[in-house]
Structure formats: structure tokens, C-alpha cells
Amino acid sequence: MTPGWLLLIAGGGLVAGIFSAFKSPRVWLAATLAGAGAGFSVAVWMLAGGATWDWRPGFILGVEELHLQLDGVGAFFLILLSILGGAATLYSSEYWSDKNHPASAPPGRAWWNGMLLNMGFVLLCANGLHFLIVWEIFTVCAYFLVTRERQRRAARAAGWLYLAASHVAMIFLFAFFALLAARTGSWELGPMRDHPGLAPLFWLALVGFGIKAGIFPLHIWLPSAHANAPSHVSAIMSGMAIKMGIYGLVRFTGWLPVPDSAGWVVAALGVVSAVLGVAFALGQHDLKRLLAYHSVENIGIILIGLGFAMIAAAHGNAAWGQLALAGALLHVWNHGLFKALLFLGSGSILHATGTREMSRLGGLWRAMPWTASLFALGATAIAGLPPLNGFVSEWLVYLGLFDAVSAHGTAAFAAIFAAVALGITGALALTCFVKVCGVVFLGLPRTEIAAHVHECGWRMRLPMLALGAACAAIGLAPVLFWPALATAAAAWQPALINANALPSAPLVTLGAFHLALAALAVLAAAFLWQRVRQNGVSRAGTWDCGYAAPTPRMQYTAGSFAGIITGWFDWILRPQRHAHLPKGNFPAHADFAEHTPETVLEKVVEPAGALVLRASLAVRHLQHGRVQSYVFYLLLGLAALAILAVMGGAK
């Protein structure tokens, strides 16, 4: 069995899934899981061996010769794709079943497999033209998945916005690959760092891949698409699809020369995305929209690491850059795992309650203990807290930044800024997830719908359990994953980074510490629990300062909880507040509502779009149906051409 055969099984499984999607959900499930399993094994094989699989069958596909390649970077992303694809596939077999969605589930399964298959091909393609084709197919498949609930206006609008943004990205990618092909004379992709003339193309790639990745000002499509897609689709989009943008950036910053300022710009965009992403997340009341903004935050953390790796690569290949790169790559995995876990958890909440509005929930832990504990695990991980995986990757990025500071080089000042921003981001993310867990799972049910809920079935629970276990494994034994990281980092720029000589981080000690911390925490909790039982427990209502008739509606809501911090970020969040204050001695009615708009979309993109539309309307007056004027236009045009020909000095 060679990598090629395994990949064939993976692709074959996914294709078989497409064909069985309409007829037999069971065959679809088995085929897709088999495909994911084969993809996982081949990726592990490539990462463990460190070799590159390269396949040129010599036949022409759409004027270009087919060329597939799987190296360390590709395999690193392929592992994540296989795990998330497999987990979300199993989850969707219950979450979006034929019973609940008879019309939309079967085509959804076909689009799903189409998307997974083409994301896999993106990671394999070593030809620019084929890369563009499979990129476009995966983008379009994702559109049909986002709009599974076409009957809802919000889902249609979200899909439309996603499609528009993706095609703006596509224009930039067309320009990038076409200019690349024009300058190198071939669509073949591969390391070409010895062509300094290619450097300016980086900016095209940054915008094109940046829109897909959801970097801060370019993220406009992301919140509504992630919120309105079915939850297994949100999980794969947030966990994997936006990582394809990161894949593009990692790949082409590794293969192509970049301008001198590229690393600084990427790091700066990372800082902006991290801090503002989490600030916007705090302003959200919709659970899935909040999680979507956390994707922007985590993409920011990844970009900080990647940006500093690029700066280091441009300034004498300092060791701290390699640590930052390792942190960024590990964060790609980590964010994929815990964000998919959180989206699947939000899906089972949505499944049970039918609402994404956090302030209508509360006290869900009673009926949904599995979802609640796994969601809390994911929340601890995404807040970057030890002993879970989020901390390990942030810690590696921090180590890179601190080493950059103590090296006193050109990057030191930027590293100080980035480290402080990373600290603030971490604390804000902690605040946000305290809010989510507290408002959704703890306390008392705020409405009737939250009072009558049910736990999800095992086919939804099992994938969450697997993702949670993966988060814990990377947190407790990070050193096991270091070889994979080293292989991927070395494949980024093989000339620069040697997989065996990566600066070491004391991951063994950190892992042991995490393991001890986890064990002691469990022990201490059990001990305290025992002590409480032994001392005797009496039950009473929550003490509300002596208030005689407390109601669940008096609990802090998502908005009131985040109020202090959203106040600090008023300048960018621009929250809209509607208040009717109590008046008179016996006030009868008072209410207060706060809503955070999509500032970039509503305040920048939409006004700009309106301006373009207005200009187009003005131009439309030229088109009025009077033949005389058209003849006049023709004459004008001819005259202009004649002048051009004369002025141009025709020889």
C-alpha cells in the first residue's frame, strides 16, 4: 500500500459518498468515513516519514498536465481535514438527518462530499490552474451547504454575501496565479524563491487568501455565513475552510519570495484580527455568530506567529521565528479541533432549543450534561488555558515573541507590541467564554424553551467526545506532536529550516506539568466533593440579597455581562442602543435593547457599494433608446480612435 493508493481510497470513498448520498445514507456514511480514515492515514504516514509524495501520471487535464503532490505542509492540513471531516460527517448523520430535513439532507450530503473532496485536492494540487479550479468548486459547494435552509431570508442573505466575498477573493487569486504563470512561463507550482521579481504578487495572494481566512477588515462574509449554516457545516467552515486561506498563505510565503514588508504586514493584520475579533465576539448575542468572531481572533493568533516567522526568515533566519511558526501551525490544528467542537456543541443546543439567542437559554447543564461538559472543555481550550491545547500553541508563539524581544533585533519592538496584544486577546477570550458558558449552561432557564430540552444522541455526542479527546491529548502530551510540527515547519522553507534542528521548547516538562495539573485538579475536586457530602448539604434558593421573589429573568444576560468591555470598544463596535427609561412615580413600561452591527460591512462596504450603484445609475442615462444619440456616440468613438492613431504616431 503506497500513499497514492491510500489517497485513491480516500478520494474513492468521497466520490462513492456523492453517488450514494441520495439513495442510501448508510452507505454514504460508511464510504465518507472510510475516505476520511484513508486520508488521515496517508497524512500521518507523510508527516511521520517526512518524505514528499509526488505524482505525475502524464495525462493532460484541461490543457495542463496533472500534478499532485503531498508534502509536510499539505499533510499537516490534510490530517485536520480528515479528522474534522470524519467527525462532522458522523455528527451530521443525526443532526441533519433525512427524518428532520427530508428535502435538504440528501443533496446536502452530496455537496458535503464534494466540498471535502475538493478541499483535499486543493492540498494536493501542484498546478496553478488546477488549484484554481478545485478552489472554486469547494467554494461553490460550501455555498450550497451554507444555504441548506433556503426558506430563511437570513440564510439566503448569508449565502449571497459569502458567494460575493468568495468571488472577490477569486478575482485576486486569478490575478495571482495568472501573473505567476505569466512570469514563470508555466502553471507548475513549487519552490521558486530565486525569482525576486515574483515578490509583489504576494499582495494579491494576501487579499485573496485573506478573504477566505477572514482576516479582520476582510472578514465581512464570515459571521453571517457561519451563523446561518447548519452546525456541522459551520464546524467544517470554521475549522477547515478558513484554514485553506491560511494554507494558501503558508504555502506561497514558503514557495515564493515575498516583499520586505510582508512579514510586518501579516503580523500587524494578525494583531488587529486577534484583538478586534474577540472584541466583536463579546458584543454578540447570537451563540454561533460569537463563535464565528472567535475564528477571526484565532486566525489573528495564527497570523501573528506566521508574520514573525516571515520577519525572522527575512532577517537572518533567527531561531525565534521558527518557534513562532511552530506555534502558528499548532494553532491551526488546535483552533480546528476546539472550534469544531464548539460549533458541534452549539449545534446540539440549537437542535434541542431551536434558538441561537444566548439570553433565551440558561441552565442547560441539567438536561444536557454531555454537551455542557464538552462545551466547557472546548471553552477552556479556546481561552488558551492550561492544561489544554490552546495554551500550548499560544505558549509557543509567546516564546517566539519573548525570544525576539530579548534578541534586541529589529523585530523586538513589534514583538513587545504583539506579546501585549496576545495577552489582552487571551484575557478577552477568557471573558467571552465565561460569558457563554455561564449564560447558556449555568444558572436557571430564562425562557420556556430552555426549560424543556433534551441531550443529543450518541452519533452527535461521539464526534464531540473525539474532538475533546484530541484537544486534551495535544494539551497533555504536546511532545508527541512535535515531530509532525517540525516536518511541516521544515517543509515551509526547506532551505531555511531543518526539521532536526528546530529550536527546542521544553514540551516534555510542560506536558508533564499539564498532566500533573489535570490529575491534581480531578483529585482535589473529588476530595472537596467528598468533604461537602460528609459535612452535610442543605438546599435553598440562591440568595438574592434578601429579595423575596427572584425570577430567572433577573439573571445577568450576555449583553449585561460584556457591557464593561464592549464599552471600551464602543469606537469600533458602534453598538445600537434602544432604551425606554422608566418615567414617573409608578413606571409601567421600560425596556433596553442593544445590538452590535457588522461595523465593517454596514459602515464601510455597504456605503461604498451604494456609491458604486449610484454612479452606475448615473451612467445608465447614456442608454435611452434614441438612435440619433447612438450615432453621435459612434462618431465620437471613431473620432477618439482616429486621434489616438494619429497621436500614437502610426508608422
Add this chain to the structure above:
Amino acid sequence: MMTALDIFLRLAAWLLLAPLLPGLINKVKAWVAGRRGPPVLQLYFDLAKLWRKGVVLSTAVSPAHIIGPAVAWIAILAAALLLPVGPAGAALSFRGDALLFVYLLAFARFSIALAALDTGSAFEGMGVAREVSYAVLAEAAIITALLTLCVQSGSVSLATMLAPAAGAGAALLAAGLFGVLLAENCRVPFDDPNTHLELTMVHEAMVLDHSGPPLAAILHGAALKLLLFAVLLTEAVLPLGKLSLLQAIGALGAAVLVIAVAVGLVESLLARLAFRRVPLLLTTAFLFCLFALLVAWKGATP
């Protein structure tokens, strides 16, 4: 064997000495106010009493209400093991442990916050919202302080970072860290540990519904955290790593005593700030740390 004994002795010292600090602060406050005040060992009596008491649990709470304080206590204890004690170093020291230290304290905050929100009370919600929001600024300040120490020592390990003196920026760093100490440990002027009005509390509002052994874990954890910050502040400023063990321990004890008196004096002489001013004061602490960083930078570049 020696390592195990070493860790055991350190743990015993941290655990046993921690409740002394709040007692000292209260004594100073009583002394300034002309009262006799509670005995210095009052917290020990309180903890022993709470540990034996039964528990009143709200009907709303989940297991997180009890798990949270236990996990937070362990996290603070783990942070204590990373903090070096003069020339004796830390029980466990490795590259990057400074960041683990900060994040362990954040983990403790996370656990307590969830345990508090568990009660579904608006007061707990209020307290948690304030605590985690102010912690954002405190975290920025403490990361900046760590960067200062990193610039001075060229290391990311607490044992090496805290060994030398803070140099020219010592006063600035001390001022910044003292602000962080007051904020993170819920002292005046950020919070009033003695207030009896729930609407104005931060930390105390978070633990209103805790009782018995879980409350004991919270109170002991809070005392331990205060001691941690006092030791961190002392070692960041004084070159304890360069002294002999006995001298270092003497100096450390004296400095912690000075900090306790300072906290007591601040608490007696200042009123609690209005909530909207708290972020300003925390930003000031952050700026102190930032200026200390700039001074250290200037001193470190040849």
C-alpha cells in the same frame, strides 16, 4: 527523594504562611483606625471552622459550583510551585514557565468565575463581569512586566528573570506591579473586601453563595494568590537571587511585611474608586510597567 521532600516543604510553607497576610493587613487597618482588630491568625480560625461546616447549596447550582473552587485552588498552588524563592530557585523551572504562571492564574479566575455564575444570581453575574473585565487590563500590565524582566535577563524562565535586581526602572516596575497586586487581589482602591453592599463588590460578590469547605478553598486560594503577588513584586525589584539563602528569606519576609503594611495603609487612607475610574487606574499601572520596560530597554542596549 530529595526533590519530593523539597516540593513538600515548599508546598507546606506556601500553604501555611498564606493566611497570615490578610491577618497582617487587617491588623494594620485596625491600628490606623485606632481599633484593636481581629487577631492576626483570624483567617486560620475561619478556615478551620469553614472546613468543618455544612454547606448550603442553591437549588440552581451544578457540580461546577464545587469543582470550580477546587480547580482554582490547585491552579494557584501550581503557580506557587513555579515561583522561585531567592537563591533556592523554584520547585520546577523551565523555559517559558513565566507565561505558564500567568495563565495558571487566569485558569483559576476562569474556574471561580464559572462556579459563581452557576448560582444564577444577578449579584454573582455583576461580580464576575467586573472581575474578568478588569483582569484584561491587569493581564496587559503583567505581560509587560514580564517583558521588562525578559529584556533585563534575556530569559523567559522565572528563576533567571527574578534573580537580578530590576535596575534603573525598579521603582516604576514596583509601582506597576503593586497596582496589579491590588487589582488582582481585590483590594482598595479597586474593590473593597469589607463592603456590605453587594452592588459595589467585585470579588466578594462572586462568592456570596459559597459556604463551608468550598468557601474555605476560595478564601485560602485568595490568600495564597496575594502572597504570590507579594513575592513576585519583591523578587522583581530586589536581587534576592544574589543573596545567600538565609539573607534572601529574611529580606523576602521583611519585604512581604512591608507590602502588607502598604496594602493596609492604602486601604485605610483611600476610598474605593468609582467603577468607571477603575480602568483608568489599571491603565496607569500598565503604563508604569511600560515605562519600566522602556527604561530596561535603554539600559540593555549597548
